Amino acid sequence: MLGRIDHIGVAVEDLDASLALYAETLGMPVVHRETVTEQGVEAILLDVGEGHVELLAPLGPETPVGRYLARKGPGIHHVAYQVPDIDATLAALKAAGTRLIDETPRIGIRGSRVAFVHPAATGGVLTEIVQPAEGH
Secondary structure: OOOOEEEEEEEOOOHHHHHHHHHHHOOOOEEEEEEEHHHOEEEEEEEEOOEEEEEEEEOOOOOHHHHHHHHHOOEEEEEEEEOOOHHHHHHHHHHOOOOEOOOOOEEOHHHOEEEEEOHHHOOOOOEEEEEOOOOO
């Protein structure tokens, strides 16, 4: 059902300091930077091997990532898996009784279609399902 790991989402308090670490010190090239107002984040996508690291800085304290940082501090926020058909994947997960945060996809970074699986259904790991936009 799930394809390869698309990216690891990392919640950060200071996007520029994190960018310096990941891009300059660790040598990960920046692929894309975008503000995703619907999700309340500024996101930077960096290449690493065949996958990505996504740095996420909250647009405010009441956003999901802002609340996450207040509770847990900076660190791994989610693991995202790439799928060819997000609608079919969500239907299969729902049919299996998997608790979903999003029953229908929303638009994510670079125009991808994304949905989240509740961490209670995945051993405490927030899981994102990603169907990349055409050409990505």
